[in-house]
Amino acid sequence: MFVFRLDTHSGVPPYLQLVQQVRQAVLLGFLQPGDRLPLIREVVEDLAINPNTVAKAYRQMEQENLVTGRPGQGTFVNEQQSAAMSASTYTSLRRGLATWLRRAYAAGLDEQAVNALFTSVHQQTRNEDVA
């Protein structure tokens, strides 16, 4: 059964953390079509988290077509249309990032500097896409 985690220092709202974990698990193949997510009640009692937060996360995942809730049965992972990237794309992106990271560390950047640089460029690229 899929297990959620909660990072209270990330600054990411808890409901979004739950959504992102499922999205990522689907993308990486840890969750496969037909897998059942834990019941809201199980997540609540496991994480000591507000049930409305879990319900909101599950609603959002349904809206994104990531999962389907079947009354009385549970919430199941959907067959993904295009979301899951192909294995070759995944490998090539991952390799590219690893190469970049090795260059950054070789240039003397530490983990914080790498994160700051990534965030800054990421934000800039996103802003350019919006504009």
Place this chain on the structure above:
Amino acid sequence: MTATEFALRTDGLGKRYRKGWALRDCTLALPAGGVIALVGPNGAGKTTLLRLIVGLLAPSTGTVEVLGHDVTASTPQTLSRVGFLAQDHPLYKRFTVAEMLRFGRACNLRFDQGLAERRLAKLGIPLDRRAGTLSGGQQAQVALALALAKRPDLLVLDEPVASLDPLARHEFLQVLMGAVAEGGVTVLFSSHVVHELERVCDHLVVLNHGRVTLTGDIDTLLAEHRLLVGPRTTTDLDRAGTVVEAVHSDRHTTLLVRDGAIPAAPGWQARPIALEDLVLAYLRRPFEPSAAATSGAAA
């Protein structure tokens, strides 16, 4: 209608003791079915507000409406729909757990003893132990089980986890959130610990110096507020919406703004703010009567 939409409404609520006002101009509308945190430093008026809500204190000014009924005119029937857990989880120390449950059944119109026994059995708390010999965490669980056995529509808890160690705190919140998941109960609890609020609450009320300084749905509040970081400036701040807090270092200025757009000047970045930092910023804020009044009314 109000009873289904709002679990609790106060209007111009205030309480004056001999030494002065403990609570002033408190106007709130808190949604039913949610988990609401009442946050503020010691002495902010949290306990006074909670006691006014459950009818243990009479207001000096204003009104309190709980589940659609005026609290000052409350009957045993309306009171039976409200559960209250006072600070430090008071139990009769010489009573056994079973005796506490029998006491609860005798004193309440509505009391599900079986539910309480099942909860305590699940936690491994023996019914034949005297309450005083249980650990702090177990005493808190017994007090919570008693309060939940009333099957209240509104459960009010005063600093429920303040005295508990981290593990006991987690276990207490697991049970409390599990009860919310079963449906039908609105939870209002006070806390001076702002850490980890986000995982348990939907709604927030910040109280400082006896006044409500911030209230609202947590997701909405987080969406409305942003941290703007840019080159040091002490002018042109009004362009950035309502500035809640401005911090200047030698070269940088960090602004916490509400409903503010990012300044057009180069070098400015917007960042979301964590709930804990948001609450702290409002608690640090110097007191302004007019600002407090408007944010309270906007609840």
